[in-house]
Amino acid sequence: MATQTLSSGTPQAGSPGGPEMDVPPPPGKKRSGARVPGERSLAASPSTWFVWAGMAAFFIFLIGILVSVVVDSLGKPWFDTWLPENFATSWYSDAWNQFGMAHIIVVTLIVALTVIVVSVLVGVPAAYLLARRKFPLKRTITLLFLLPVLMPPITYGIPLATVMYNFGLGRTLTAVILVNLVPSIPFVIMTMTPFIEQINPTIEDAARMSGASMRRVFTKILMPLLIPGILAASILVLVRTVGMFELTFLVSGPSSDTLVVAIYRAMTAAGGGEARQLVSSMAVVYTLTMMVILVVALRFISPTQLVARVKESRED
Amino acid sequence: MSSSTVTEATSTSPPKSTASLRHRLAERGVDASLLMLVPALVFALALFVYPFSYGIGLTFQPSPAIQQAWGGGLFANYVAFFKDSFTFDSVWLTMRLALPVAIFNVLASIPVAFKLRQRFRGKKLLTTLVVLPITLGTVLTAQGLLIFAGRQGWLNRFLIQIGLVDQPIAFVNNYWGVVFSLVISGFPFAFLLISSYLSGIDPSIEAAARVMGANWHQRFRRVILPLLAPGLATTSILTFVLAFSVFPSARLVGDAMGSTRVMSLMAFRAFGEQNDYPMASTIAIMMGLVELVVIALVLVWRSSMYKGSTGGKG
Numbered sequence: 001m002a003t004q005t006l007s008s009g010t011p012q013a014g015s016p017g018g019p020e021m022d023v024p025p026p027p028g029k030k031r032s033g034a035r036v037p038g039e040r041s042l043a044a045s046p047s048t049w050f051v052w053a054g055m056a057a058f059f060i061f062l063i064g065i066l067v068s069v070v071v072d073s074l075g076k077p078w079f080d081t082w083l084p085e086n087f088a089t090s091w092y093s094d095a096w097n098q099f100g101m102a103h104i105i106v107v108t109l110i111v112a113l114t115v116i117v118v119s120v121l122v123g124v125p126a127a128y129l130l131a132r133r134k135f136p137l138k139r140t141i142t143l144l145f146l147l148p149v150l151m152p153p154i155t156y157g158i159p160l161a162t163v164m165y166n167f168g169l170g171r172t173l174t175a176v177i178l179v180n181l182v183p184s185i186p187f188v189i190m191t192m193t194p195f196i197e198q199i200n201p202t203i204e205d206a207a208r209m210s211g212a213s214m215r216r217v218f219t220k221i222l223m224p225l226l227i228p229g230i231l232a233a234s235i236l237v238l239v240r241t242v243g244m245f246e247l248t249f250l251v252s253g254p255s256s257d258t259l260v261v262a263i264y265r266a267m268t269a270a271g272g273g274e275a276r277q278l279v280s281s282m283a284v285v286y287t288l289t290m291m292v293i294l295v296v297a298l299r300f301i302s303p304t305q306l307v308a309r310v311k312e313s314r315e316d
Numbered sequence: 317m318s319s320s321t322v323t324e325a326t327s328t329s330p331p332k333s334t335a336s337l338r339h340r341l342a343e344r345g346v347d348a349s350l351l352m353l354v355p356a357l358v359f360a361l362a363l364f365v366y367p368f369s370y371g372i373g374l375t376f377q378p379s380p381a382i383q384q385a386w387g388g389g390l391f392a393n394y395v396a397f398f399k400d401s402f403t404f405d406s407v408w409l410t411m412r413l414a415l416p417v418a419i420f421n422v423l424a425s426i427p428v429a430f431k432l433r434q435r436f437r438g439k440k441l442l443t444t445l446v447v448l449p450i451t452l453g454t455v456l457t458a459q460g461l462l463i464f465a466g467r468q469g470w471l472n473r474f475l476i477q478i479g480l481v482d483q484p485i486a487f488v489n490n491y492w493g494v495v496f497s498l499v500i501s502g503f504p505f506a507f508l509l510i511s512s513y514l515s516g517i518d519p520s521i522e523a524a525a526r527v528m529g530a531n532w533h534q535r536f537r538r539v540i541l542p543l544l545a546p547g548l549a550t551t552s553i554l555t556f557v558l559a560f561s562v563f564p565s566a567r568l569v570g571d572a573m574g575s576t577r578v579m580s581l582m583a584f585r586a587f588g589e590q591n592d593y594p595m596a597s598t599i600a601i602m603m604g605l606v607e608l609v610v611i612a613l614v615l616v617w618r619s620s621m622y623k624g625s626t627g628g629k630g
Contacts, residue, residue, distance in 0.1 A: 065460030125352035135345035152561030155604035159371025290451035
């Protein structure tokens with residue numbers, strides 16, 4: 001099955017979109033007729049349908065999961081029928097009051113924003129050096145930055161949490177922020193390094209030869225080129241931090257729980273957990289928060305075109 | 317260490333010898349700009365290296381209970397880890413879950429990334445939809461799976477209604493529940509990474525191959541795949557890490573005491589429920605070791621492939 005899926009992607013490897021993207025089509029040539037000889041048609045291939053079928057199954061699961069949680073959070077008794085008997089919003093107000101959702105959301109946002117700002121400020125300069133320069137111990141340092149991303153969070157999370165408790169930071173907001181920085185900084189470095197490598201170094205060389213200092217090269221030349229990459233990295237860090245369960249769970253307490261941890265605690269609380277609908281409504285609030293952030297972010301950048309944009313912008 | 321060399325090079329030496337020393341160091345790549353690395357290094361040392369070494373030290377300080385039960389003196393924790401089949405089996409249970417899921421996620425996202433690379437109407441919408449599940453988080457996915465694919469859920473209801481099955485299928489609270497939840501959260505992640513790497517490949521390279529008469533199979537095998545290999549390796553590793561460290565969904569949609577008793581659950585049990593920090597650290601570090609072996613294999617494969625620019629510089 002794997003190979004079948006694999007090959008199915010390739011027929012269109014450079015299909016209609018391709019020629020227009022890099023080489024402007026000759027004037028007068030129509031889009032539909034722009035197929036290169038030997039190119040397969042996109043729709044005819046059965047393997048293409050296979051991919052679409054797989055994606056359809058994925059979306060059915062996805063939509064089913066989303067809709068059933070939303071319905072559940074709105075439903076008053078829902079047991080063995082297609083839909084609940086009545087709809088009401090009381091689960092939301094119950095959850096909001098019972099769990100102090102406003103506080104939890106504020107904590108989540110504070111943690112996420114602090115982690116993003118710190119990890120970008122610390123990570124991008126390091127990524128720049130790793131992408132551009134050769135220096136002693138470079139391999140060791142790269143490995144050091146890679147390790148936290150490569151290791152399961154629990155592996156370093158448990159020793160880290162033990163240290164946090166030893167320092168008396170357990171269950172505080174500071175501890176939550178600090179543990180979340182551990183995978184985030186390397187993550188920024190790891191996503192930004194290939195991104196910086198793609199930027200033509202002669203641009204910087206030219207600026208430097210024209211007498212620009214390191215700081216000017218950074219602010220005037222690199223920053224504009226790096227913005228899409230930084231935004232993408234920030235979004236990924238945001239998503240990872242808000243969704244980060246393991247590390248936060250190990251050090252957080254009642255006053256520093258982020259939204260995911262609060263939901264997990266509600267689901268597994270002693271005595272069979274809270275009512276399913278309460279958890280569902282919390283989960284809906286979580287998802288809505290995340291989706292709003294992500295959709296807003298995706299309006300400004302397209303994660304799949306990050307590198308292409310750099311290329312286009314220096315088309316001469 | 318590098319930071320001390322830098323300060324030496326920039327400030328402390330007398331002016332005359334500074335020039336030559338600085339020059340010599342600069343030739344080897346050491347100059348003031350390396351200071352940009354310092355903040356990241358400080359964070360890495362304070363928040364990763366120190367706790368990690370502390371944790372390793374902790375594994376050699378077994379609690380009296382463990383020492384009594386398993387013997388082995390300083391190494392009692394390790395003896396307990398390997399001899400206690402309840403603990404040791406979790407290694408196999410974790411691998412059985414993480415490897416197939418990671419491989420599936422990467423292989424499935426390659427064709428999808430290719431499909432979504434070209435221009436068509438609604439591309440941005442479709443991309444957003446594929447990426448969206450990242451935002452769901454494991455906990456919501458678990459809750460949704462429990463409701464949607466549970467015994468009373470819509471999925472079973474539908475399957476029974478169309479007569480495909482008589483009895484509700486157990487999709488959740490077992491191995492498959494965790495697999496579903498890992499695919500839903502891991503596939504979009506793999507897709508996002510692979511399509512970023514794919515768009516980093518200069519299309520004109522492929523166009524050149526096409527002009528020279530390579531068919532799609534040759535282009536994929538000889539041009540795209542080698543250029544994509546570094547990205548593919550990174551993606552596989554990250555996807556595997558994601559699946560390997562599964563924790564909440566193993567508890568929530570899995571069978572926490574049976575087929576999905578993964579290593580992170582065992583580590584957390586020791587940490588949070590038994591308050592046996594040395595044993596918890598031992599399980600955690602063994603978990604890291606098992607995973608590093610898999611990663612090392614991927615890196616070995618990667619080093620046998622093409623290295624260098626992917627042509628995005630144009």
